[in-house]
Amino acid sequence: MAEDRNRLAVLGSPIAHSKSPAIHVAAYRVLGLDWSYDAVEVASGDLGAFLNGCGSSCRGLSLTMPLKREIVPYLAEQDAVSRLVGAANTVLVTEDGFAGFNTDVVGAERMLSESVPGAVRHALILGGGATAGSLLVALANCGASEITVSTRSPEKSTGLLAVADQLGVALAVSGPDVLPEALDVVVSTLPGTAPLVRKFPARLRATVPLVDIAYDPWPTPIARHWLEAAGGVANNGLGMLVYQALVQVRIFVAGDPERELPGEAAVLRAMREAALGSF
Numbered sequence: 715m716a717e718d719r720n721r722l723a724v725l726g727s728p729i730a731h732s733k734s735p736a737i738h739v740a741a742y743r744v745l746g747l748d749w750s751y752d753a754v755e756v757a758s759g760d761l762g763a764f765l766n767g768c769g770s771s772c773r774g775l776s777l778t779m780p781l782k783r784e785i786v787p788y789l790a791e792q793d794a795v796s797r798l799v800g801a802a803n804t805v806l807v808t809e810d811g812f813a814g815f816n817t818d819v820v821g822a823e824r825m826l827s828e829s830v831p832g833a834v835r836h837a838l839i840l841g842g843g844a845t846a847g848s849l850l851v852a853l854a855n856c857g858a859s860e861i862t863v864s865t866r867s868p869e870k871s872t873g874l875l876a877v878a879d880q881l882g883v884a885l886a887v888s889g890p891d892v893l894p895e896a897l898d899v900v901v902s903t904l905p906g907t908a909p910l911v912r913k914f915p916a917r918l919r920a921t922v923p924l925v926d927i928a929y930d931p932w933p934t935p936i937a938r939h940w941l942e943a944a945g946g947v948a949n950n951g952l953g954m955l956v957y958q959a960l961v962q963v964r965i966f967v968a969g970d971p972e973r974e975l976p977g978e979a980a981v982l983r984a985m986r987e988a989a990l991g992s993f
Contacts, residue, residue: 726778821958842871
């Protein structure tokens with residue numbers, strides 16, 4: 715890859731709250747790389763125009779809502795996870811075009827392993843967007859065999875059923891009023907500013923942890939609702955953000971999500987400190 719490709723960015727809308735620039739810059743500083751990483755507001759429908767004008771110095775991109783699915787038609791190649799989920803959150807600029815990766819799954823797996831103390835067999839996912847697909851795969855990889863996706867528009871999330879079939883997971887896609895009887899974890903993929911659309915029983919909130927991929931503002935409305943129950947536990951998404959970003963850095967540096975970085979422990983430590991610095 716050309717050495718003069720030294721610009722990176724995270725795209726999405728809204729994007730001003732993103733901690734990704736601080737996290738990535740901290741990583742490149744430890745690695746001794748003079749690369750820039752900016753947050754750029756790109757709304758749904760504007761991605762093509764941005765890609766056409768991103769320039770020869772662009773090395774790679776991180777993608778957040780609502781662009782993880784919109785990027786797919788522009789990709790010359792994809793990794794297996796992004797093909798399975800139908801969404802990519804990472805783009806590497808190559809001589810052959812844009813290569814897409816999904817690092818959300820591995821980030822979510824590590825977050826879940828730290829946030830849920832026991833075995834995960836039954837899970838509820840709130841929200842049916844692109845990130846819900848990544849959490850579906852992550853939960854399956856963590857051992858979940860029965861998953862319910864709760865969304866206001868179930869008809870828009872039927873593609874998740876095909877993903878579940880490939881994973882061998884029993885999946886139900888339902889409206890927001892459905893609540894499974896047995897649960898080991900509730901995972902919210904809703905935006906951090908999303909209002910609380912339903913209340914959950916205090917008994918559930920007291921015994922089943924909430925893993926919320928949002929982190930700003932914190933606590934989110936649903937996290938606050940969870941914490942109001944005696945014994946309620948709500949985890950934010952900073953862990954997922956950092957872990958998926960670490961794999962992104964591997965991709966941007968070496969083109970390989972599985973190739974560890976030089977001094978990776980120090981890189982990860984700096985990324986964690988940057989994530990927590992303004993939290």
